Amino acid sequence: MAVLGAGSWGTVFAKIAADAAARSEREGGAGWSVTLWGRDPKVIEHLRATGVNDRYFPTVRLPANLGYEADARRALEGADVVVLAIPAQALREQLTALADAVPADAVLVSLAKGLERGTGLRMSEVIAQAIPGAAGRTAVVSGPNLAREIIQEQPTASVVAAASAEVAGKVSRICATDYFRPYTSADVVGVEIGGLVKNVIALCVGMCEGRDLGDNSKASIMTRGLAETSRLALALGGRHETMAGLAGMGDLVATCSSPLSRNHTAGRLLGTGLSEAEVSARMTQTAEGIKSAPVVLELAREHGVEMPIVEGVVAVLSGAVSVDQLQPMLLRRKLKAETPHVS
Numbered sequence: 001m002a003v004l005g006a007g008s009w010g011t012v013f014a015k016i017a018a019d020a021a022a023r024s025e026r027e028g029g030a031g032w033s034v035t036l037w038g039r040d041p042k043v044i045e046h047l048r049a050t051g052v053n054d055r056y057f058p059t060v061r062l063p064a065n066l067g068y069e070a071d072a073r074r075a076l077e078g079a080d081v082v083v084l085a086i087p088a089q090a091l092r093e094q095l096t097a098l099a100d101a102v103p104a105d106a107v108l109v110s111l112a113k114g115l116e117r118g119t120g121l122r123m124s125e126v127i128a129q130a131i132p133g134a135a136g137r138t139a140v141v142s143g144p145n146l147a148r149e150i151i152q153e154q155p156t157a158s159v160v161a162a163a164s165a166e167v168a169g170k171v172s173r174i175c176a177t178d179y180f181r182p183y184t185s186a187d188v189v190g191v192e193i194g195g196l197v198k199n200v201i202a203l204c205v206g207m208c209e210g211r212d213l214g215d216n217s218k219a220s221i222m223t224r225g226l227a228e229t230s231r232l233a234l235a236l237g238g239r240h241e242t243m244a245g246l247a248g249m250g251d252l253v254a255t256c257s258s259p260l261s262r263n264h265t266a267g268r269l270l271g272t273g274l275s276e277a278e279v280s281a282r283m284t285q286t287a288e289g290i291k292s293a294p295v296v297l298e299l300a301r302e303h304g305v306e307m308p309i310v311e312g313v314v315a316v317l318s319g320a321v322s323v324d325q326l327q328p329m330l331l332r333r334k335l336k337a338e339t340p341h342v343s
């Protein structure tokens with residue numbers, strides 16, 4: 001198994017898969033090898049020598065059964081599972097360059113939570129275009145999965161979504177550990193939309209915090225954020241129950257509540273009055289919501305879906321409105337029902 005991308009989540013997911021292999025072997029089952037590839041050879045060299053990813057988790061020694069490779073093609077040799085932990089806007093370019101090295105029957109696992117700029121495509125759709133024939137063997141992993149908690153083996157659950165039950169089952173087995181519990185799902189669209197839109201909603205909740213607003217405001221944004229996320233997911237063919245699950249409400253709550261979330265942090269900085277350019281310059285890790293927000297809005301408009309919170313976040317990011325103007329922008333809209341009366 002190869003994990004491409006040695007950032008925060010790639011490193012943690014590689015640890016999960018290596019720990020899952022060790023558990024399977026301890027229980028008398030099959031084991032598997034896990035190789036982590038990163039594009040910076042110095043990081044890989046250091047990982048090989050110490051088992052520590054200094055940039056992200058300087059105090060954590062990764063499992064001894066995890067391998068490291070600076071050459072992506074070598075990492076891919078013979079891999080039956082290829083995990084993609086590369087940020088959304090870089091995935092197509094990286095995958096296209098390596099497409100001929102991905103084994104023909106390998107299962108592809110998408111970890112990124114974003115929409116591609118320029119195409120509006122979800123990551124599973126980008127993978128299907130970059131690797132012809134991959135659609136039936138692609139899975140998406142998403143849920144309340146803050147890497148900095150999981151590296152400490154704090155228990156969490158997640159969702160593995162794939163069109164094929166067999167593929168979802170295989171991927172869930174290779175990431176099941178005593179601290180990471182995956183559930184399978186048939187709803188790829190819903191799981192992807194839940195994971196990527198919550199980043200935009202977390203930007204808005206972060207803005208509330210930057211403005212010293214309290215829990216009522218934040219809970220209102222989260223709840224109405226879930227309502228608009230659900231509208232988009234359903235319009236694209238996703239399922240309602242996914243939105244109430246780990247990849248919907250679960251991830252939304254974790255990301256919007258946690259100071260560990262990069263999107264939440266970016267939103268808080270915006271809330272203190274910094275511009276998008278100033279916030280992006282300060283972020284040392286990927287905050288996918290910043291780049292995905294305008295793409296989410298375009299997709300919503302294409303499908304006639306109303307997403308006022310996303311619209312507000314996009315307006316703040318572009319500098320069209322200030323964070324202070326967001327409040328009247330959202331609260332002065334025409335009144336509507338949360339639960340409509342039936343006549």
Ligand SMILES: NC(=O)c1ccc[n+]([C@@H]2O[C@H](COP(=O)([O-])OP(=O)(O)OC[C@H]3O[C@@H](n4cnc5c(N)ncnc54)[C@H](O)[C@@H]3O)[C@@H](O)[C@H]2O)c1
Pocket residue numbers: 005006007008009010038039085086087088090091093094111112113114145146147148284285286288
């Ligand atoms: N960190 C988390 O808690 C977490 C949890 C779940 C999902 N995710 C998602 O995982 C994806 C990756 O996030 P992350 O947290 O690892 O980000 P990160 O910023 O920590 O790391 C991204 C890594 O990708 C590498 N990278 C960037 N462009 C690349 C390219 N063209 N080719 C190869 N590598 C490239 C960077 O060098 C870096 O190592 C994002 O879509 C994010 O939303 C993150």
Ligand SMILES: O=P(O)(O)OC[C@H](O)CO
Pocket residue numbers: 113143144145146147199202251254255260261262263264286287288
């Ligand atoms: O740090 P964030 O905001 O990218 O969120 C990380 C994960 O997606 C939480 O599930």
